[in-house]
Amino acid sequence: MYYHMYKDNIWRPKIFINKGVSLIKTELFIDGQYIPSETRRTFDVINPVNAQPMGQAAKASTADVEHALEAAQTAFKKWSRTNGDERAARLKTAAAAIRDHEQELAHILTAEHGKPLNDALKEIQGTASAFEYYGEEARRISGEIAPAKSATSRSLVIRQPIGVVAAIVPWNYPVSLMSWKVAPALAAGCTVVVKPPELAPLATTKTIEVLSSAGLPTGAVNVVTGKASEIGDFLVSHPITRVVALTGSTEIGAHIMRVASDGIKKLILELGGHTPMVVFKDANLERALKDGVKRSFRNMGQICNAVNRIYVEQDIAEVFIDRFVKMTEQMTIGDGLANPSIDLGPMIDQSGIVRTQRHVDDALQKGARLATGGGKPDAPELQAGYFYKPTVLTEVRQDMLVMHEETFGPLVGIATFKGVEEAIALANSTDFGLVTYGYTESLSTAFAFGEGVESGTVAINTVSPDSLYAPYPAWKLSGTGLELSRHGMNEYMNVKHLLLEIG
Numbered sequence: 001m002y003y004h005m006y007k008d009n010i011w012r013p014k015i016f017i018n019k020g021v022s023l024i025k026t027e028l029f030i031d032g033q034y035i036p037s038e039t040r041r042t043f044d045v046i047n048p049v050n051a052q053p054m055g056q057a058a059k060a061s062t063a064d065v066e067h068a069l070e071a072a073q074t075a076f077k078k079w080s081r082t083n084g085d086e087r088a089a090r091l092k093t094a095a096a097a098i099r100d101h102e103q104e105l106a107h108i109l110t111a112e113h114g115k116p117l118n119d120a121l122k123e124i125q126g127t128a129s130a131f132e133y134y135g136e137e138a139r140r141i142s143g144e145i146a147p148a149k150s151a152t153s154r155s156l157v158i159r160q161p162i163g164v165v166a167a168i169v170p171w172n173y174p175v176s177l178m179s180w181k182v183a184p185a186l187a188a189g190c191t192v193v194v195k196p197p198e199l200a201p202l203a204t205t206k207t208i209e210v211l212s213s214a215g216l217p218t219g220a221v222n223v224v225t226g227k228a229s230e231i232g233d234f235l236v237s238h239p240i241t242r243v244v245a246l247t248g249s250t251e252i253g254a255h256i257m258r259v260a261s262d263g264i265k266k267l268i269l270e271l272g273g274h275t276p277m278v279v280f281k282d283a284n285l286e287r288a289l290k291d292g293v294k295r296s297f298r299n300m301g302q303i304c305n306a307v308n309r310i311y312v313e314q315d316i317a318e319v320f321i322d323r324f325v326k327m328t329e330q331m332t333i334g335d336g337l338a339n340p341s342i343d344l345g346p347m348i349d350q351s352g353i354v355r356t357q358r359h360v361d362d363a364l365q366k367g368a369r370l371a372t373g374g375g376k377p378d379a380p381e382l383q384a385g386y387f388y389k390p391t392v393l394t395e396v397r398q399d400m401l402v403m404h405e406e407t408f409g410p411l412v413g414i415a416t417f418k419g420v421e422e423a424i425a426l427a428n429s430t431d432f433g434l435v436t437y438g439y440t441e442s443l444s445t446a447f448a449f450g451e452g453v454e455s456g457t458v459a460i461n462t463v464s465p466d467s468l469y470a471p472y473p474a475w476k477l478s479g480t481g482l483e484l485s486r487h488g489m490n491e492y493m494n495v496k497h498l499l500l501e502i503g
């Protein structure tokens with residue numbers, strides 16, 4: 001192991017990925033300690049920059065999942081009875097520990113996922129912020145006194161933690177999306193079994209080790225890595241699991257809904273999207289261009305709120321498209337560990353490239369124009385990894401896959417429109433309803449569009465749609481239940497009517 005001095009003057013292990021120096025290995029994290037899977041099975045984690053193994057995770061069996069659920073159930077008995085001050089103190093200590101280890105965690109995340117190191121660092125810092133924020137919220141849980149139904153009765157409406165949570169996380173933002181579940185669940189008094197994504201399980205597991213070592217009770221947060229096909233349904237349907245919080249595809253969300261139905265589990269499902277960006281003719285063009293390029297391709301378009309389709313008002317379409325394409329061609333792409341501030345790394349795996357190419361081919365066959373991109377970059381050092389050029393299609397129609405099916409890749413289609421009514425109709429033309437972006441300098445257009453669009457978030461003149469302080473709702477096929485803000489914490493609590501007859 002080599003050591004490296006980071007900016008805070010602390011020597012920490014430096015991780016040399018794929019240089020034959022060290023593979024990053026994690027085991028299951030159950031009841032406050034690492035243990036191997038009872039079958040001793042493991043699986044490789046691949047670095048998408050070069051398609052070589054960079055680490056190994058334990059492959060849990062259903063017996064391991066049961067073990068983790070039992071640990072969480074035991075921990076729940078005490079944790080659910082702690083007061084808000086204690087939970088606040090522990091969550092804030094956990095957040096500080098994550099910040100202390102942000103460099104190592106970000107390195108691991110970049111190595112297993114491919115996102116540039118600076119982006120990974122932001123994700124880890126955002127994770128720490130979520131634990132800090134929910135540390136504050138833990139102190140503010142309250143109920144209400146309802147009107148008494150008679151002179152001799154009193155009605156209290158109180159909230160109590162539901163129980164053990166299964167937190168199921170996707171690979172695109174594995175660490176921060178873990179925190180959007182674990183932090184509010186702990187704040188509410190629940191305990192958790194986390195199932196990280198198979199493609200990028202290591203940074204999430206390590207983050208949980210770090211925050212648990214910082215003072216969470218043993219068993220409060222447990223991790224079972226492994227294959228969803230072997231342990232997923234077992235985890236969801238197990239009687240100990242009372243809440244299932246999933247971020248993932250609509251297909252898996254629907255499956256989990258079915259598996260959870262017999263046990264009437266509480267579900268929080270943040271699922272797929274197909275995000276429109278609408279640029280009105282009075283928009284601040286510079287801002288719309290900069291934001292549109294960033295949000296179409298950041299994280300290689302592997303974001304639920306990535307811009308999938310742009311509608312630009314006819315009057316400004318020519319100049320917008322011309323500049324958008326030029327700005328796309330200036331994006332830098334490569335190894336985000338070697339070049340932390342590079343714009344784009346690789347996609348997560350070959351299946352992402354195949355899906356993106358399928359959307360490009362479908363559009364071209366139906367008459368679209370390839371304005372830029374469409375295929376692997378030429379640089380020799382990018383041939384082994386899962387790289388794909390940021391791609392823009394114009395002259396697109398709604399019946400093309402790119403305009404209504406989630407690509408989850410570096411691809412955007414640009415079409416034109418005229419007037420607010422048509423903009424709203426186009427934005428609403430898919431079955432998804434997660435996020436919509438609108439660019440206009442007119443207050444009346446902003447309100448007409450913002451209120452007319454069927455989506456959980458409408459962001460005007462910005463492409464940073466989430467905030468710790470407001471919910472991140474999902475409409476239509478994009479999900480059900482809430483994450484973020486105090487609403488996201490309330491999801492982990494049952495409401496109880498405590499009725500007293502005092503006459």
Ligand code: NAD
Pocket residue numbers: 168169170171172173177195196197198227228229231232233235236246247248249250252253255256270271272273303304406408434474478479
């Ligand atoms: P996925 O649906 O394939 O997997 C999500 C998680 O579910 C993974 O951990 C996977 O192992 C697990 N899983 C799969 N089958 C399961 C089963 N039967 N039981 C239990 N768990 C099971 O999604 P992905 O490819 O990891 O992520 C991409 C998807 O996530 C995209 O559709 C994207 O839009 C969505 N997403 C949504 C949001 C949001 O906030 N709405 C945020 C990020 C990603």
